[in-house]
Amino acid sequence: MWRAFAQGSGAYCGKNPRRGLCLMAAHPTILALDGGGTHTRAVVIAPDATVMAQATGPGCNPFDRPEWAENLRHLLAQMPRTTLQSAVLGMAGYDAARPSSAQQEQVARAALGPNVRLWLENDVETAHRAAFAGQAGVFVLAGTGSVAMAVGANGQTARAGGWGWLLGDEGGGYWIGRKALGYATRYLDDPSVPFAAFAQALLLSLNLPTTGPTAPDALREWLRTRTHPRSAVGDVAATVHTLAQNKETYAIALLRAAGGHLAELAHATAKQVSNLPPSPLPLAWSYGGSVMHNPVVLQTVTSLLGTKPHPATLPPIGGAVLKAAELAGWHSDATWICQLARNLTHGKAIA
Incomplete structure (x- = not known):
């Protein structure tokens, strides 16, 4: 399911590959993903902590999902990527030393392109950062x-x-x-x-x-x-x-x-x-x-x-947002984090 948020001062235009509409933000954005064994959620965030777009899908754990790569690829393909500065993916089953994790990195890099600052980590690291803000x-x-x-x-x-x-x-x-x-x-x-x-x-x-x-x-x-x-x-x-x-x-x-x-x-x-x-x-x-x-x-x-x-402090995906904001060089103070928490929890989708 593809859902887009259009809140704040950003201007939008573009095409959705399926429906002839796409979403393009006029300002820089970051991407965060929380991938569990059963469900995966991804969001695109603007500098004012607005949720610009989100998508959800099945799990992408390579240890028990033979189709994990396609699940991850399909989810990332739904997200607007033109203005992405950084992306952080918190994923079940990830550990940098594992061969399967190298494959996770390859799938993510191919989907997001060579110019996005990319960081992958285990989903419990993402959730910990979200809970305690580091x-x-x-x-x-x-x-x-x-x-x-x-x-x-x-x-x-x-x-x-x-x-x-x-x-x-x-x-x-x-x-x-x-x-x-x-x-x-x-x-x-x-x-x-x-x-x-x-x-x-x-x-x-x-x-x-x-x-x-x-x-x-x-x-x-x-x-x-x-x-x-x-x-x-x-x-x-x-x-x-x-x-x-x-x-x-x-x-x-x-x-x-x-x-x-x-x-x-x-x-x-x-x-x-x-x-x-x-x-x-x-x-x-x-x-x-x-x-x-x-x-x-x-x-x-x-x-x-x-x-x-x-x-x-934040729902689990918020931990990936905080790390992506850091990679992009954004300032994320307590006020920004509070606004992010509200937007991640209460953001409204538009068709």
Whole structure:
């Protein structure tokens, strides 16, 4: 979906390759991208912090998206690039030492051209910068996967988690969905299990039968026919959330277990950058991702860390905006950051 914002004093003209219209800003711009495992968002920003254009698309993590390059290429192609000075892409699965990351850089460079100042980083780095505006703290990110990052008072950094769905990602949406579906498979093997009601609710949420000889194969076929199985399993976490709201004890227990894993990630990073006692957490902490917005998970993590979370300064993509502004030589003071926060959250699209 292509959407453009036209606010502020900029003048616009040009063509959209699909509809014969394009968007061209009369002033310099920067591009920021937040690419998770399931969803990706890109924005173009003007010097007054106005959101000039934005686009959203599927995830672009090369570790579990065979089509990641096309997803990234297609998203960047939708953005106006004529006046870009810099671009920062925060992407799941990125690490400068990995061969796949060199491919990410190549795709981005080909899409944006040779003259744009380009910076790629892991999406948790982007989210951390957004939450703390470059200051010290611990950031816990739990969407489909899970990872934490700490920055100490001296600038030292540490990360924990981010191992992917086959090796880790405990506490993330996929982990929750996989554990929940494990209850369903055990119930289908033995309907007398004490968590039968929980398993039945999960199966019904997927429009699958809960009894009868076809029920086991129906679940197998559901998984086989998903376009992106990891995301589909991760989406089951939303059902667990709903069931927890309805006081389903097994759903609540599962979310508490997720919170426990996420708190462990926070502690693991904090102790690498601080010599202070681990409890309460010696650094300010913040969070992002759909799982961390679950009240059971958030309450569990808060309790285990022993201190309330720091409100994020910007939404995650804002961290990429701040870095892109730095690369472009823009001045981003507290007033500019506050305006950016409002625009990223409340900007209105025009057709």
